[in-house]
Amino acid sequence: MKTQVNGEKLEINIDRLMGRLQTLAGIGGIAGGGVCRLALSNEDRLGRDRVSGWMRELGLQVSIDRIGNVLGLRSGTGAGQVVLTGSHIDTVATGGRYDGTLGVLAGLEVIATLNDAGIRTRKPLGVGFFTNEEGARFAPDMMGSGVHQGALDLETMLEVEGIDGRKVGDTLREIGYAGSAPVGTFRADSYIELHVEQGPVLEQAGVIIGAVEGVQGISWTEYRLSGTSNHAGTTPMALRQDAGYVAAAVGVEARKLALEMGGSQVATVGVLELKPNLVNVVANEALLTVDLRNTDEEKLQAAEARIKEAIDRIAAQEGVGVSSRRLARFEPVAFDPQVISLVESTARRLGYPVRRLPSGAGHDAQMFAPNCPTGMIFVPSQGGISHNIAEFTRVEDIKAGADVLLQTLVNRAQ
């Protein structure tokens, strides 16, 4: 095993990486080429088994922690903290095959490439996949990496009830991934994550590599509205307490505030459920979620205040009760300037056009940023599409991203 790493000439094996992406996409695969591997589901278990199997085949030391995060570690010629990469393998219910999985499998491809070349880096290397990054079944998102890095409390997260009424702790045990490794104390030398952009910026700029500057703030709130069910035909408009109307009005208000605030402000009503949900009955109950994001914390707080005022005002006018529950709240995060520059210079050295940009989506990397030098590498999403079965990234862009990941990790590990 050579100890000197002349990593400059190393390249990943794109066929091997695409083969693993294809295999993993088949676990929880859905019609149209998408993937449904909700966190802590049976499909997630099968995906976890598959990826940790690959970790062992690559000679990694595999550990599972108390919230099911899985780390594969490769010793270095020297001791010291681990240069870590990774992402997540859980998906939303209508997910694509690259969101999260690309970062995990590209990390494994880096290990396989170093193994093939007989190279041992000075610092240890690691590849991880973190539990429930999506937050689609159990909120908040970035749950596993948040617990791993001490931003979220383990016991509180194990008690979280999902959209199907199941608990994180129970489902984690059921799939056999309630590990024993401690959480909250692991500190990496650095953390670098490859991920698809999930937005239109790189593609529109004709750029292949994104040197990510940070992650915007995220605010998720669930609202339960309670009115009075009544006959759709006989009830005069002035006498209604229509939860369905208030819910719809919130969606309009959310869109209005995002357009008026402009900049990076976005607002989404992603969940909207009415009861009794019948054509001729005024709804007495509504459940909805509001997802607000902004790169600026003050503006995000202003958006939260505006939507709260609107909901309280409209509901009061309609005589509808409101209760709310915070599902997730993360402030904007800035990545490490040196890591951002390393991604940029590495992309340029390899001949790929590169630009800086913030991340619109949340990522596991944001949980590492307060604790170690952290950065991300983006590759383009075709049409900016993600959280959609049509999510697609070109093979040549995947190769570019994985080669930049290889070189940045080797650079950090020497």
Ligand code: HGY
């Ligand atoms: O919601 C997000 O930004 C991430 O996909 N969990």
Ligand code: MN
């Ligand atoms: Mn993701």
Ligand code: MN
């Ligand atoms: Mn996602």
